Amino acid sequence: MERNILEIKNLTTCFFTDDGTVKATDRVSISVGKGQTVCLVGESGSGKSVTSLAVMRLIDYAGGFIQSGNVMFHGQDLAAKDLDEMMHIRGNKIAMIFQDPMSALNPVFTVGDQIAESLMLHQNMSQQDAFKKAIEMLRLVGIPAPEVRVKQYPHEMSGGMCQRVVIAMALACNPEMLIADEPTTALDVTVQAQILDLLRRLQKELGMSILLITHDMGVAAEMADRIAVMYAGTIVEEGTVERIFDEPRHPYTIGLLQSIPGFEGERGGELYTIQGTIPSITQLPTGCRFHPRCPHAIDKCRKEEPILREVVTGQQVACWLNEDVSNHFRNNQRANSIAGSKAEVNRQ
Amino acid sequence: MNREYLIEANHIKKYFPIKAGLLSRVIGHVKAVDDVSFGIRPGETFGLVGESGCGKSTLGRVVLNLQRATSGEVLFDGTNIHQVNRQENLKLRRDMQIIFQDPFGSLNPRFLVSDIIGEPLRVHLRASAKEIDERVVELMSLVGLDPSRRNRYPHEFSGGQRQRIGIARSIALSPRFIVADEAVSALDVSVQSQVLNLMMKLQKEMGLTYLFIAHGLNVVRHISDRVGVMYLGKMVEIARTDDLFAQPLHPYTAALLSAIPKPTPHRRQERIVLQGDVPSPANPPSGCRFHPRCPMAQERCSKEIPELIEVGQDRQVACHFPLA
Ligand SMILES: Nc1ncnc2c1ncn2[C@@H]1O[C@H](COP(=O)(O)OP(=O)(O)O)[C@@H](O)[C@H]1O
Ligand SMILES: Nc1ncnc2c1ncn2[C@@H]1O[C@H](COP(=O)(O)OP(=O)(O)O)[C@@H](O)[C@H]1O
Ligand code: SF4
Ligand code: SF4
Ligand SMILES: [Mg+2]
Ligand SMILES: [Mg+2]
16 A cells, blocks of 8 residues: 555644633544545534644744654654744745635735745745746646746736645645645635635646645545544544545434535435534533434443544544444434434424 | 516626825725626526636625615615615615624624524514514524524534524524625535525425525535626626536636636636736726637627626626627
């Protein structure tokens, strides 16, 4: 089997707050193989961004720190690097793009200067070469008339164009790993389609690995080889895209999928809902973090926390039902899928 | 009298002046809404979709008379909303309400939830404090909020709960028509479905009519009876929801629908990827505004503006060469 480019192992991240130190992610493990796209999905506040910031060690600048765990990248542990070393790895071998392209662009420099700068820093290019490469990168990401655009400022471009510039900037140094945190969330679907197409094309051409964070299961279905589902700071399910969509086993994953106003389901009917809301990291429930919202919770769920383990090849789940009564649960789950969810709605 | 439409908008234009220089000379206009006509039937949900900046919110505000149209007329239950006396106007303002996207931004953070929900009652009904409080309790229960929390501030509530506060306020005066402008767009899917269920329930119970503005097409498809598609200030297609999604007639609608990522990994489908950006509404392309990006464009398209015309039962499209 091919080796993983990135292996996040039991990553626990904390923030210093007024209430003391709080854990934002707890023993998170995610692996990304070469040329693979792994999608990290989950509701807002579940710890997706914190995970990506921890991998990049940007968490150190956001009032947080890695408490334990490893971030293995090419056999080196990024979690143990000092910040100067990280500065060199960041933007060079691993690049990151964020939801808001404007936050990554400096309004007072032309986009050409900004792309060239990182090339001069990381690749020791001359200014002239760097500028040439910047034009080439803009062309690569599908910006028309790159010779003109390279001299423009971010405010002279639309949101979609700016996100392309950010991608050009991130890819300029040929990173092996791209971490993209909701890169299309702020964009219209038509522009999103352009950007996702672009990422797919560039991945094929450059052989890059991608960790794509999204809250949109549709985007995940379209992009992912594997999917990791996050809830309240932990990974609750992980598997190939087919397994997650065809045979989700964690009640939270099942709920997320059923809540999507479906193309298949009955239009205008009552939608499936997961009752309640995601807990705050300062007030996590005991046992399984999902138990107050889980329609299948049993007594054990309130007391003991289930850990993520492989239940079938290519699929890991953190849920007691999948350990003790997995067959019973699976059969039930199939029979119930939509009909059962309606009953849940009524019971609430 | 049996009218077809509760809301009827005829040839609505809304132009915003672009000013420049020391003297603030008007150097042009943003044609945010440019000659749009449509109607909403009593009790129906009319979905309005299109990319950001195409004029959805502006059209919604003009329909509610929160913003004066540059030209054109809006009829509510047959009455021209621009030609009413003070008393009729007060009545209209009770009948027509809006729910915004950002529940936090639209709720005053220094008001208690009971003040926020009760304000319309105080202003319009001059009800006593006790009557208002009773009604607030009733409204909070109706939208699934715990009434014992009414004397708290909005920031103590989650995003979904704040959206429920906004909904409770909007239905306080028992309106007949509500514009929901991206009301569920900022919510996570699990919370989104809770709020959508609430809106559908209230519609049934109160006989509400909705103009449901959203860029999330899955949501619009679920909740709407009919859908209007806007592009750069123009209404380009109107159809029953199922017809529109089964067979879009306007090339822009087709591109928009094909861009939706579908939660089904086995059907990664070919899609129509539009080239380029949406042009500026200050300087829209000649003829059909979609022609520079349209894969079907022919010579006539850059010269003649296609009118929105009836092409079938309950089906209108503005295109010289509609898809079939
Ligand atoms: N700088 C910070 N200080 C304290 N808490 C934070 C900080 N950044 C994020 N958090 C908390 O960490 C949790 C996870 O946040 P985040 O990773 O941003 O979620 P997601 O990206 O999944 O929406 C949230 O409860 C959030 O409030
Ligand atoms: N008050 C205003 N002054 C000037 N331009 C405006 C104003 N409100 C909206 N616009 C412009 O009108 C166009 C349509 O905006 P809007 O109705 O908000 O679109 P949507 O809701 O579809 O995103 C945009 O180009 C926007 O910039
Ligand atoms: S462990 Fe229990 S509460 Fe948690 S998801 Fe499984 S069944 Fe539900
Ligand atoms: S009128 Fe012409 S350019 Fe416009 S949508 Fe129809 S075919 Fe395309
Ligand atoms: Mg995030
Ligand atoms: Mg808007």
